[in-house]
Structures are given as structure tokens and as C-alpha cells.
Amino acid sequence: MPDYGKLLRLGTEVGRWLMLSGAEIYRIEESVHRLLNAYGTYPEVFALPNCLIVCVTTEEGESMTRMVRVSAKGTDIELLERTNDLCRRLCREPAPLDEALALVDGLGDHEPHNPPWLVLVGYILTTAFFAFFFEGDVWDAIAAGLCGLAAGIAQLYGKKLMGSNLFFRTALCSVLICGLSLFLCRLGLGHSEDAVTIGGLMVLVPGMSLTNAMREIMAGDIFSGLHRFAEVILVATAIALGSVLAMILGRVV
Amino acid sequence: MELLLSCLPPALWGFLSCAGFSLMYNIHGSGVLVASTGAAISSFFYFLIVDAYGSEVGAAFLAAIVVGVYSEIMARVRRCPTTGYLQVALLPLVPGAGLYHAMRYAVDGFYQTFLNSLVHTIGIALALSVGAMLSSSLFRALLPRLPRLPRR
Helix, strand or coil: CCCHHHHHHHHHHHHHHHHHCCCCHHHHHHHHHHHHHHCCCCCEEEEECCEEEEEEECCCCCEEEEEEECCCCCCCHHHHHHHHHHHHHHHHCCCCHHHHHHHHHCCCCCCCCCCHHHHHHHHHHHHHHHHHHCCCCHHHHHHHHHHHHHHHHHHHHCHHHHCCCHHHHHHHHHHHHHHHHHHHHHHCCCCCHHHHHHHHHCCCCCHHHHHHHHHHHHCCCHHHHHHHHHHHHHHHHHHHHHHHHHHHHHHHC | CHHHHHCHHHHHHHHHHHHHHHHHCCCCCHHHHHHHHHHHHHHHHHHHHHHHHCCHHHHHHHHHHHHHHHHHHHHHHHCCCCHHHHHHHHCCCCCHHHHHHHHHHHHHCCHHHHHHHHHHHHHHHHHHHHHHHHHHHHHHHHHHHCCCCCCC
């Protein structure tokens, strides 16, 4: 008879890693379900964007439940690929439970991260070339790249200063980007204020989350889809409010 | 021909900006190249169809189908989930700017324009997700009939 406590822990930990990496709900539910199936149980799995509940019934007919709450959000494709890989491997040839648990617990430790400077380069590249998308010229791209750099530094190092609330953090970053783009355009570096501002804001704007929300709804996870949709609207409102604040500051100063 | 050439610069911008995004999303090595090539393909097809046909929602839908096929193939070749490539590859089309404009109209009090652009934005997001899902389910249906790739 398997150790159901450990089995549940295995399932929920795999789910937790998948959630932290920004996987879709159906992928989380399916992965945990298949994994526990491979170990000979028939679980019920329910996932929301910030919560995962797994329930199994033991051979004596008792049911056991374990729930994890996940608050961090973000996209980490490397972690997603590693977790998915491990999950498939365990489904193909289930390792002894303790070994499998050690493997799952070690997922986050050995994960390579891009160094901060490379992430900042990412911010600059993204904002600079999105400025071209919105019909900016080379100078606009440079200005947008500077805004992106500022936003990247704020996101990477300013978490303590800005607090953990998503709404306020986004609004503050938006004030920073819009204020900086106004300033740079007044200095004469950028020519099209619109291109610089939107190019810079592309790192904040939740366009991807909106598409993901629609995908969840289409896949039948309507609750999760609505959850994400509400979050998207909140974040977009925060960005708009931040940009208005920056405008007002620009008029006053 | 002229139409095709006019879509090349957006493809290049898409490629470079999404290389930046893949660095932010912790993609490594050749994965960056694969994901940003997807972004180049998506923006190329999007602008091509917008120029040729005029409908942004339709263009987003068709471009999402093309990118969906591309990322399913890449996921089979590299043996990893499609999500990563698909997310980055769709980024140039994703209606971030539309969402921002919509909320700006709301904050500034232009409610009619706000509703217009919000509905348009949701339409594009829906088209993208339906397009991507369509090609991935087609792929899954066809998969048992396709030759299997050797395990690495």
C-alpha cells in the first residue's frame, strides 16, 4: 500500500512548481492527475490560478486532501520545461516515492536563471523595438529603451520599496515609465511621445495575460479565466491611472 | 511583392523585441532563437493579412493559427511544452497597447470610445486564443498518424 501522505505531497509540489512557472490550469490539473495515476491512485484535482486542491481515496475508503496556495506570479519557461520533463519521466517510470520527492523538491535549486544584467538587456530590447512597432524612429526607440531600463531596475530591485501589492507596484512603475518618457520627449530625445510611452509600457501591459485568460475560458476553466480577466482589468487600470498621474505631474512641473 | 517586403520590418522588430521578452521569461540558449523566430513569423503574417484584407481580428486569428502550428512542431522537435514558444511568439500581436488605450479612455471619461476599444481588444485576444487552440487541437488529432521523432 502506498504512503498516501507522501503521494499527495508529490502531487501538490509538482502542481506548485507548475503554478509558479505560469502554466495553464488544464496543464496543472492534467499533470497532477497523470502523475498520481502513474502511482496507482485515482485523484481528484482542482486548480485555480492561486490555489491547488488534490484529493485521493485510500484503499480503506478514507479520503485525504491537501491544498497549496501560491501567490507569486510570473512566467518562468525554464522552470515549466523542467517540471514538465520530470513529471513525464515519473509518469513513464515511477521512481520510489522518497526519490521522486527529492527530485521534485530539488527542481528550484538547480534551475539556471538569466543573470540580472541579461534580464535588463531584455527589458531594453523589448521596449526599444516595440517603439518601432508604434511608428517611432530611432530616437524614440532609444528613449523607450531608457524607460524600459528604468522599469526593469524598479521591477528587479525595487520590490521592497514598492510593496507587494500588484496594483500599486504596477501603478508606480507606470508613473515612472510615463514620467520618464515625457521628460525625455521634452528634452528632445524622443519625437513621438505616444511611441515612447507605449513602447515603454509594453513590459507592464498585461496583453499576454488577457490572451491567456481567454484561453482558459475556451479550455473550459471559466472560473480561472474570469479570475485572470479581472486581474488584467485591474492591472490595466493601474497602468492608465499611473500614466494620468505622470501627465498631471508633467503639466504642473 | 511590395506587400511582402513591407511586412519584413515588423517581422524584424517582432523578432528583436521578443528576444528581449524571452530573456525576461527565463528562456535559455537556442530556445531564445526558436521563440523569437515564432514572433517574427506571427508579426509577418499579421501585418501581411492586415494589409491585404484589412481586418485586425481576422489577421490575429490566422496569424495565431500559423504560429500555433509552428510552436507545435518546435515543441515536438525539442520535446518540451508548447506554452513557452506560443506565449512569446504571440507577444507582438497581443493587444497590450489596445488595453492601455482602452483604460486611458475610461480614466479620461470617454466611455463610448472606451467600450469600443475594449471590445476590439477582447476580440483580438479571443481570436488569438481560439486560433492557437485550433491548431494545437488539430495537431493533437493528427498526432497519432504522424511519424514519431527519435528520442534525444
